[in-house]
Amino acid sequence: MSQNKKTFSIKGMHCASCVVIIERSLKKIEGVSQATVNLATEKATVTFDSGKVTDEHLSSAVSNAGYRALVIDEIKTESDEQREKQQELRSLRFKVIVSLFLGGLILWGGFPGLMKTAPMILQNFWIQLILATPVQFWAGFGFYRATISALKHRTANMDTLVAIGTTVAYGYSAFVTLLPELVTKIGIEPMPYFDTAAIIIGLILLGRYFEAKAKAGTSEAIKKLIGLQAKTARVLRDDKEIDLPISEVIIGDIIRVRPGEKIPVDGIIANGESSIDESMITGESMPVDKTKGDVVVGATMNKTGTFTFKATKVGSDTMLAQIIKLVQEAQGSKAPIQRLADLVSSYFVPVVLMLAFLTFAVWYDFGPAPTLLFALLNTVAVLIIACPCAMGLATPTAIMVGTGKGAEHGILIKDAESLETAHKINTIIFDKTGTLTKGEPEVTDIIPIGSMSEDELLKLAGSIEKGSEHSLAEAIVRYADEKKLALSKVEGFQAIPGHGVEGVIDGKRIIFGNRRLMDKEAIDISATMNKISEMENSGKTVMMIGVENKLVGLIAVADIIKESARDGLLALQKLGIEVAMITGDNQRTANAIGHNLGITRILAEVLPDQKEAEVRKIQAEGKVVAMVGDGINDAPALAAADVGIAMGSGTDVAIEAADITLINKDLKSVAAAIVLSKKTMRTIRLNLFWAFGYNVVLIPVAMGALYPFFHILLNPIFASVAMATSSISVVSNSLLLKRKKIV
């Protein structure tokens, strides 16, 4: 027997008696030895035999008591939702089959032209009444229940229209069947319309069935993200390796990950190295090599090596949890374009009901004989054709698919409004350091003058710079380390502010610094001036090294342009977007980098606190501006821009000032985000056009607007076909977004 202890959240507790009820319910499970519930923390801790008790047992014991257990938090909720949906779909499918089958039989026996081929029994009105009744009141029960509940709130929805429409058709038909002589007396042939009522219910339910299946596809991205979560972690505790559910991993735990395993939570590698596939989080297809001190992200896949890492973020703080939260929030937000649809749908159903009254009166008063029949059928057609759902679904389904698709590519969109604004962007300002460039200077050129080799020169520079704290010195020392050069001991090291450094190595005086240092020391650099200028003009910082007052070499250091920068900017230019660069660097360095990247609008020597003002200046030119930065130093500029785009760093994705966060750090994603926005907006517009157009055109047709000119009327059965397809077409159109290429 293996004892296991588990703590999980309970939802729905109010008082101390709840504690007693839940504890009693949990203790009743066979295999549970102890159960304590804490009202303050809303948590239960249960000790149980893991061979006998499963999460399901715990969860159902709590729900039987009338509360909800979050045994595996989000995942649990999702599976609940899925189970409930599956059940609904099964029941819906059964109702569709039964109602279409019965409706089909009635249609066969009652439709002019077809009825001659039908058995006599189906032509009998009483049999039709018997067949139509279960469809109307069993399959169509949901319409009635929703109508009654809505009426209690003085609201109406699509169910109200369907319920009234089909009841009118069914009620008239039942009347004709029960009292045919009364109908004959007023000059109408007693013909029932049971087929209309039954087929409408069958088709609308069929439409709902397909709509529900399609809608499930719109939230697939969230399900996929939740599915990425690892279930267990191999934690080293008390010199033992134990497998723990990730909910029990705490910050500071040392976790071992073997090849082919998922990294359970976020952390920093403590020992070992490996190649890690981060594509599921960042969308970046190439595996990343990581070693001691590097950050690893939960839910990514370890490919080759074994390593241990220290957990730094667990539970809802992990990058995956933050991404899920961000995507969920974006999917719950409202796009400004939706406002009109919102306004229309709040008046829609009552207005359709009023139009139905109008239709009835006009056809009864002015229509051809039999006026009552025309009035009834056209009223039913108006009630059935109206489709407010398509309008309600047009924007949110596209937003859900769009934001989900973004997340799959490492593009996290904060809300629907940001996604909407992004398609209008016509100018993008890039912060230089850390965004277009790597932000860490690297050695680009080593030019010995005289007999020294490149390595000897680097060794000398690395040795003298070892004691310096300057960022350029760091680049040189790091490069010497990478080349595994053994650095020499320096005596008498001294930094000369604004100039460079000096010291003595192996008895020789070494100086290392800029031109001013050489001038000060009266070292002749005239022979290398062309080379120095050439390098400086291309944005590099050139440093000179002198041994015993003689120039022995040059070392150039530069902030390297990111590999994805050129392609990223090219993609933006192809979209017709103007690109600008903003930097605190001097004009010459800025120009060098800018020209290298094909940027013409360069804003150089801008102090960090002036970046926001520069953004506003460009906005004042009437431009819709996006600012791309790291989200930390340039937060005010990001917030001032119409769309702030932050390049993610580390495991923090919730960058407050950013509207869009690119967690893959790939500059090509800037263009991809804009393309995604454009395609999503196109889908929304098409959806809204279809949803509005459908109602605007077909409601008057159903009212009989074409009758005076062409004698065209809309059969209520065709109205139900059109109505059922309208919502599906809108949802399917949104789902098509998934197939669109954005990169």
Next chain:
Amino acid sequence: MSVDKIIITISSVAGIAFTYWFFLAKKDTEIQVFDSVDIIVDGGYSPETISISKGKTTKLNFIRKDPTACLEEVVLGDFKVRKYLPLNQKITIELTPQQSGEFVYSCGMNMYHGKIIVK
């Protein structure tokens, strides 16, 4: 015009007027909420209009009793919340509004509406 036509015309006009009054002319009954409120989801939201305090966390407990698919999600677009409401379970949404004003929320298909007034 025959009597039946007059009756139908008058009835239709009355029907239109009733529809307008019943659905579009209803007045909101505002419920003041301090810490938490249970909102029953059944053919709409009860209470439909609530007022909460700015800057203070308020718990909205949605309990869906209506199996209509339309109501299975609640969307508080202004607060960036879209939640699935399992049948007969309490789902709590915590709001800490930073802006005052009137915020309409709805079901996933935007058919049923409720209102949050932040004061």
